[in-house]
Amino acid sequence: MTSLFAYPTKSGRTRSLLALYVLHSLDKGEKSGYDILREIGTLTDGSWVPSKGTLYPLLHQLETEGLIASFQETRGARARTVFTLARPGRETLRRIRAHSGEHHKKMAQYRQVITAIFGEHIRPETSLLFEIKTLLDGVPREKEPEAMKILRRCRDNLKKSVNRT
Numbered sequence: 001m002t003s004l005f006a007y008p009t010k011s012g013r014t015r016s017l018l019a020l021y022v023l024h025s026l027d028k029g030e031k032s033g034y035d036i037l038r039e040i041g042t043l044t045d046g047s048w049v050p051s052k053g054t055l056y057p058l059l060h061q062l063e064t065e066g067l068i069a070s071f072q073e074t075r076g077a078r079a080r081t082v083f084t085l086a087r088p089g090r091e092t093l094r095r096i097r098a099h100s101g102e103h104h105k106k107m108a109q110y111r112q113v114i115t116a117i118f119g120e121h122i123r124p125e126t127s128l129l130f131e132i133k134t135l136l137d138g139v140p141r142e143k144e145p146e147a148m149k150i151l152r153r154c155r156d157n158l159k160k161s162v163n164r165t
Helices: 017-028 033-043 052-064 087-098 100-121 124-137 141-164
Strands: 006-008 014-016 068-075 078-085
Touching: 014 017, 017 033, 017 052, 017 068, 017 078, 017 087, 033 052, 033 078, 052 068, 078 087, 100 124
Parallel strands: none
Antiparallel strands: 006 014, 068 078
16 A cells, blocks of 8 residues: 555665655754654644554564664663664665655655645645645745745745734
8 A cells, every 4th residue: 555654765665754754853963752752743733643552563673674783781770772774774764855856746745645635624725825835835945045935935925924913
């Protein structure tokens, strides 16, 4: 089954959004599984926190594949497993990030599904933001400065409008 949140690798394997986030998180520094769970909870305001039964098998799989490495760290009387990003993991993350246009297209598809399900319950301005985001994904590099000027003007006008009420 294909997933909007699956990312292909050079070897043809797919990575889940969680696996991609683990690589991203470890790219910023070494962490325990608990640290990663806490980080995701903070990032999503607690609305999505994978279970330990999902994260730890994934960590072990990524380690078996050589994308991450682990070591035992002792703090006081407690030992914990700490994970680091290995060179192949860093390269995998770099390759996936290099294809960000494909990922933006997947997110646009996801937004279309959400709009189809909740469209009549989504505020019109939210739908407009989805449409603007899709347009921005297609802006060529040479037009990005112009697009930024337009967006900043829009933001500033919106701030003025909201502050008047």
